[in-house]
Amino acid sequence: MATIALDELKGKEVISSDAYLLGNVQDVRYDPVSWDVLGLKVKSNKNVSKIISAGSARSMIMVGPGDYAINDVILFRDTLEDSRDRISADNDNISSLSFLLGKKVVSSDGLLVGTVSDVLLEMERWSVQSVRVKLDKGAYEPLGLKKGIFSKTASGILVTHISAVTDNMSLYLTTSDLADHLTLD
Incomplete structure (x- = not known):
């Protein structure tokens, strides 16, 4: 069971397997009833926003749950194109862990x-x-x-x-x- 602290996640770069830098983790979105993590709030890189059609340059995106390698960076196991279904524009109506x-x-x-x-x-x-x-x-x-x-x-x-x-x-x-x-x- 791999546990990681919120403070350790913040600031980590999110990178696809085809070497696109999506951006840096700003926060974690969660469901306050089930305590499930709904996604990572990421400040997007301007090049990536155009490719994934989620937000404008330097806007916030949400990267949904998936099988990622988390070390010094968060690495997708698949390409940016194959990850599009897990990436969306961020929604401020979803609770953030930083609130706690x-x-x-x-x-x-x-x-x-x-x-x-x-x-x-x-x-x-x-x-x-x-x-x-x-x-x-x-x-x-x-x-x-x-x-x-x-x-x-x-x-x-x-x-x-x-x-x-x-x-x-x-x-x-x-x-x-x-x-x-x-x-x-």
């Missing part, structure tokens, strides 16, 4: 856990897996965590633990349940 960054995370019994610092994606299934949280100073003791010099973030909050995302990210888990799931990074 900085949201306060609150347990079901009211503990301010911290703020979302990153989102982890499972790219084989194209789904959002979990969030990484920068812990609030007051959360260490109730969660039974020792405050280290360097470890200020924690992982282990799965999307199935999230009950709602509004101004805050509310969790189904109580403080004691959360203590069993969190691990310091």
